[in-house]
Amino acid sequence: MDNGNEIRDFLTTRRARITPDQAGLPAYGGNRRVPGLRREEVALLAGVSIDYYTRLERGRAGGASESVLEGIARALQLDEAERAHLFDLARAASAPAAPRAPRRPARQAVSPSIQRILDSMTTTPAYVRNARLDMLATNRLARALYSPVLTSQAQPPNNARFLFLDPGAREFYPEWERQAADIVALLRTEAGRSPHDKALTGLIGELSTRSEEFRGWWAAHNVRFHRSGVKRYHHPEVGDLTLTYDALDLAADPELRISAYTAEPGSSSEDALRLLASWAATLDQAENAV
Secondary structure (H helix, E strand, O other), rough: OOHEEEEEEEHHHHHOOOOOOHHHHOOOOOOOOOOOHHHHHHHHHOOOOHHHHHHHOOOOOOOOHHHHHHHHHOOOOOOOOHHHHHHHHHHHHOOOOOOOOOOOOOOOOHHHHHHHHHHHHOOOEEEEEEOEEEEEEOOOHHHHHHHHOOOOOOOOHHHHHHHHHHHOOOHHOOHHHHHHHHHHHHHHHHHOOOOOHHHHHHHHHHEEEEEEEHHHHHHHOOOOOEEEEEEEEEEOOOOEEEEEEEEEEEEOOEEEEEEEOOOOOOHHHHHHHHHHHHHHHHHHHHHHHH
């Protein structure tokens, strides 16, 4: 990906969404040629010259100081994920002739001890993923919950690949559009952090080529963190579930993360998880009997 284009498109899309009124500026004249703030208005709010901000928006962000970036983040009302993304893009632009060493490739296996931790979580679906959203290890309940992903023709198992390339994803995720838009924002965030990750670039290229919807969301340049939230599922065996997810970083390997899912006590989703656990145990017994 071209870093200059990434910076340009990110700044212009953030600028376009903020009105003068939202920024606390008077809106002079009735015919504004831009949907949001003008460049000179962003420069004013950020405390930099118009020429300097224009240079940044044209993709020439190498050498931008932290104070300048903070000013632009405030002017564009960036949230935490957007601010981090801006800093990542500027950092990548700082040494275009000698880019920083790429982060080591995301691992494709987890240690036996991490697998034992997963297996000990008998009432909680949990799996390990890397930053590209590859599912690297699961426990029994996660294998049952995510059986449509793990058995999908869109392989290897990857939630983004499943969402955009498997028609069954729309049934599995009742809130498919929200889930898909979030996934694109996660990949966009990771692309800013790891611009030299060839496997990530390959995944983005695959999805862009094969999914018009992915291309549309990718062009929006939205970013987000994936820490906690609520997901809804329609499982082919147990029906509807609403689960809270929490992402747990692994201190021994920051490239990997455990995603764990819980249901509200006393809810129908808790009952569905118990039923799912029974179904998974039955499958395991059948496989072991063969």
